[in-house]
Amino acid sequence: MKKWDLTVNVAGVKFPNPVIAASGVYGFGEYYTDLYPPSLMGGISCKGLTINKRVGNPPPRVAETPAGMLNSVGLQNPGIDVFIKTHLPRLKKEANVIIANIAGDTPQDYAEIACRLDETDVDMLELNISCPNVKKGGAAWGISTEGASLVTKTVRAVTKKPLMVKLTPNVTDITEIAKAVENEGADAVSLINTLLGMRIDIKTRRPILHRNVGGLSGPAVFPIAVRMVWQVANAVNIDVVGMGGINSAEDAVEMMLAGAKAVQIGTAIISDPLAPLKIIGGLEHYMDINGMKRIAEISGTVRPH
C-alpha cells in the first residue's frame, strides 16, 4: 500500500496519478523509453490524429520566446489506421490511460476517427478543436459555440468512449465554449491549447516560423491557463483537465486548486524529459508536508477572495 493516494478520476476513467503527457510532445509514447517507462505517468495523450497521414508544415516550426516557445507543427501524423495497427498495441502494454487526440477538417472526419477507435483499447478521446496550426478544421471549430457544439454532438452520437474536448484560449469567453460542449454530451474538457503568437527576426524582417504564426506554450502562458481553468471549472459540471505551462509540482498543485482533476504536461517535457517524474515526486512531497492522503482532494479547493 502506497503512503499517498495519487489516483484521480476523469470522466469515469481512473488514472494512477494526475500527470498526463500532453498531445504533441510525447508521440505515441515511444521516444523516452531510454529514460523511463511511460507507465510511470498517469496517462498519455497521443500526438493528434487525422484520418489520413499529414506531413505537417514546412520548417521552421519552432521559435523560442520569453519563458516559452511557439510551435507550428501542423498535425504531422501517420493517420488513424497506422496508429491503431502499429502504435496502439505497443502503447497498450507500456502506458496507463491512453487518450487519443483526434482532429479533422469536418465534424464527419472527427466522427469517422471516433468510430474507428470505438472498438480499440483507447481509454478516452480528446477532441482537438483547438489546433492553431492548420488551415482548415482544428481551431476553426473551437472558436465558436456553434462549431464546438456541432463537432461534439457529431462525435457523441457515434462513440461510447469517454469524450474530452480540448479547448482553445483564443476566444473571447472560454466558458461559453465549455458550456456548449457540456450541453452536447462531452464528459470532460481539457484546456488550454496554445495561444496564437508570432516572432520576427529583426535582421531579415522575416517571421521565424514558416507559417508566420504559431502556438505559444510554456511557463509564459501558465497564469492564463490557471485563470481559464478556474473560470471553466466554475462554469461547468463536467471534469476539467488543466494544462498550459505547468513546469513543476507546485504548478500542478496550483492548477488542481483552480479546478483541474488532472494535469497535462507539454512544453516542460521538451525542456526536460524527466519533468513528469519530478512533478509526480513533487506531488508526493507536497502531500507529505501537508499531511494529505489523497491528491484528488485538492481539486477546486482554491479559496477565492
Added chain:
Amino acid sequence: MPYRCGSYHIIEKTAISAGVYSYMILCPEVAAEARPGQFVHIKVEGFTLRRPISICDIDRKNGWVRIVFEIRGHGTAKLTDANVGDSIDMIAPLGNGFTIPEDITPSRRIVTVGGGIGIPPLLGVAKVFREKSTAILGFRSYDKVILANDFKQNDARVITCTDDGSVGFKGSVILPFESELAQNDVDMVYACGPEPMLAAIIEICKKARINCEVSLEQRMGCGVGACAVCACEIARQNGTDASGSCNNMLMVCKDGPVFKGEEVVL
C-alpha cells in the same frame, strides 16, 4: 542506441576564436556510445528550448566528449558562462552519426568539407581515417579559422579556404573540393555547413557518383523525435517520422542530423 539525460562536468574550456568555444565534458557513459556526427542537447538555465550542439571529438578511454559551438544568440551566450567544474544538463548522444565504412581501399581517400561552425562534427570522421582524409575547411577570414590544427594533428591533409583570401585558398570550398575529386580516388564525402555549400557538394557528388553524407541543422525542440518540430524534407520512401510513417518530412534530430546527400531536398 540508448541516450542519457543527466548532469555532466566540464573538464576543459577554451575560447578557440572570437565567440567560439570548446568544452570537454566528462561523461563516460555518453562517450562509450557516441559516434562522430551525433549531437548533445544542452539545457541552458532560463531558456525553454535546449541547444543542440554537435559532438566534435570523443575519447572513450578517458570518458569525455568535446563540443565546439559559436555564440549565436542569448542561449549560447549564456552557455559560455559555464566554466570548468560546472555541470551541464544534457541529453546525449542523440541522432544518427556519419557512416564509417569498415574498410576503404588503401589507395582511396575520404574528404570532409566544412563551412564555419559546421566544421566541428567532421573532426571525429577525420580522426578515424587519419592520413587517408582530406579536410577542406571554409571560413569568412583568417580570424574565423577553427580546428584546422586539430585536423592536422590527426594527420588529415588540410586545405583552408577563406572568402577574403586572408589565409589559404581565396574563395569557397567548392573549387578545391572539385580539384580534390579530380586528383584522387575518393570513396566518400562528409559535409556540414551552410545550405548553399551543402547543395553544391551534393550536386557535385551526384554527378561524380560518390557517396556523400551531410549533417543538417534545423530549429529543434525535444531532440529525440517526439515533438516533430525539426522537420526536413527528405526524398526517401518508407521513412519514419515523429509519428510513424510519413515519407518526406523527417526529423533532423531522430532521422538525422546526418542524411545521405542524394536524399536531401534543399
